[in-house]
Amino acid sequence: MKKTDIVLIGLMLFALFFGAGNLIFPPYLGMEAGSSFLPAITGFIITGVSLPFLAVLAIALSKDGITSIGSRVHPLFGLMFAVLIYLAIGPFFGIPRGASVAFEMGAAPFFDGESRLVLFVFTAFFFALVYVLSLNPSRLVDMIGQFLTPVLLLAIAALCVAAFFQFDHPAGDTAEKYAEAPFTAGFIEGYLTMDTIAALAFGIVVINSLRSKGITGQKEILRYTGIAGLIAAAGLAVVYGSIGWIGVHMPGAEQFNNGAAILTAASSALFGSFGKLLLGIIVALACLTTCIGLTSACAQFFEEKQPALSYKTYVGLFTVISFLIANLGLSTIISVSVPILVMLYPFAIVLIILSLLQPLIGQSRFMYAGAMILTAVYSLYDGAAAFGLNTGPLAQWIGWVPFFESGLGWVFPAAAGALAGKLIKPK
Template identity: 85%
Template sequence: MKKTDIVLIGLMLFALFFGAGNLIFPPYLGMEAGKDFLPAITGFVITGVSLPFLAVLAIALSKDGITSIGSRVHPLFGLGFALLIYLAIGPFFGIPRGASVAYEMGVAPFFNGTSAIHLFLFTALFFAIVYVLSLNPSKLVDTVGQFLTPVLLLAIAALCIVAFFQFDAPAGEPAVKYADASFTAGFIEGYLTMDTIAALAFGIVVITSLRNKGITNQAQIVRYTATAGLIAAAGLAIVYVAIGWIGVHMPGADQFENGASILTAASAALFGSFGNMLLGVIVALACLTTCIGLTSACAQFFEEKWPKLSYKKYVLLFTLISLLIANLGLTMIISFSVPVLVMLYPFAIVLIMLSLLQPLIGQSRPMYIGAVLLTTVYSLHGGAVALGLETEAFAHWIGWVPFFESGLGWIVPAAAGALIGRLIKAT
């Protein structure tokens, strides 16, 4: 296989990952973290880059993708977990959010605000393009990796390089959540990119691309997937640090309520009216490539599990559902997606890590069951907190574990559950 093919697959994977959350969260993190930007962005990169890379690798190592990883707990859990992941990153949350962010940042500034009719017209055109470009998954590498990604990278580079020479405001004092635990705050902020759970779906897109290139040997698939993943990871890390730096050093950044507003103002300050056009190109390409990848991955999964509908019909179904939900607006989509993501992320991380450690610790159902059962307690609590339903009694009962206050209380119980299950298997 040619090196250029691997590079193109890596660029495709970068573009699939780099969507709505990747664009709007780092600048806001930079603004809020201020002087604590370095540890905060380090935590963000771990959940936003390292874990997605490991997730793609875990999928390449498994025989049946995300379903087989979850089936190590129980076959029904494997299917249910995979279904929740694909629906969350696909037509219910991830894809509609991408279209909504593209509208909010790329179109609304030209009309001095949002409009229901403008949102509908834009999303109708957006999803028509997503539908057409998702119909042939074998062309994703050529469409995304060869054409769309280079334009996206050039646009981002233009914004960040000019910002580096123009913005010189001193880093401010960190906001409350970053002042006490900047690393863990950044770590949790990385959840919202959805990339770790998206990687569980994008893994199949990479593997399909490799097979379309004639690669069928499992060892080669794993090796090439790892190489492509490293290319994508390096690109993501560089871009995160660069656009996060804008939030730290842009004059008056603390006046804005979100990362979208920061980038909009930054592009206007640096390039004038052309800045809105430049940012519009960045946003449109970033969100478009991600939505294409998610639509294709979801359609491939559903066709494999429920083949009564064809791949093309699933593509049509998911684009229509995404169109309807996208018109609810970005704020509403984020509000009902956060609790679900907070609950799903711990399970995804635990299953990924157990899968990657399998050569060292072996594979036993009790080990997976123990880890998932104890993770469930803290995952449900995290979701309840996100919904505003936390009870003090329950929090007091489970809150003695390390990292609980930082939202990472599931880490030690998951490890303990896996160890207990491993010991049960050994006896």
């Protein structure tokens, strides 16, 4: 396999990951973390970079992608978990959010005030493009790796380099949630990128790309997947740190209530009216490549599980659903998606870790089931709390575990459940 091929696959994977959340969350984290930026962005990079990289490797080690990983608990659980993951990162949340962010940051600044009609027209054009470019998944590597990603990286580099030379505002006060445990707060914030669960889908895209290049052996697939993953991870870590730094040192960043507004103001301050165009290019390319990748991955998955409908039909169906949800607006999409992600992420993380440790700890179904049962208790509690439900009575029973208040109460119970299941000796 040529070196240029693996580099292009790595660039494709970077572009697939780098979408809506990757742009809007690091600058706001930087502004809120202030002087605690370093530990906060480190936690963010672990969930936004390291865990997605491990997830891609876990998929490369499995025989049937995300379904086979979940089936180690039970075949029905494996199927249901895979369907939930694909719907969450696809037409229900991930794809509509990408289109909404592209509109808010790439198109809305050029119009006076918010217009439902402008949003409708923009998303109609956006999803028409997504539909056309998703019809041929075999061309994803060439289309994204060769053309779209280099333009995206150049635009981001122009913004970040200019910021490094012109922004010298000292770090502001640390917000309350980053004051006591900045690392943990950044770790939880990394959930919102959706990259760890998206990696469970993008892993298959990478593997299919390798197979199209003639790589079929399990060891070779794992090796080249790891190389492509490292290329994507390095790019993501540098970009996160850079745009997060803008949030720390941009004058007046504290007056904004989201990362999109911070980046919009930063690009205007650095480049004037051209800054809006530059940011529009960054956002449009980032969100477009991610939406194409997610649409293609979802269509491939559902065609495999239910081949009664063709790949083209699934692409059209998911494009229409995403278009309708995107027109609900970014705030609505985020408010509904956050609790769902809080519930899904712990399951995904535990399954990824157990899969990677399988050569050392084995593949006991009791071990997987024990980990999932106790993880469910805490992840469902965190999701209910994020929805605003009254969880006080339950907290009195389960709130004694470490990291509970930080939203990571599932960590030790998951380990305990896995250990207990491992010790069970089936007859």
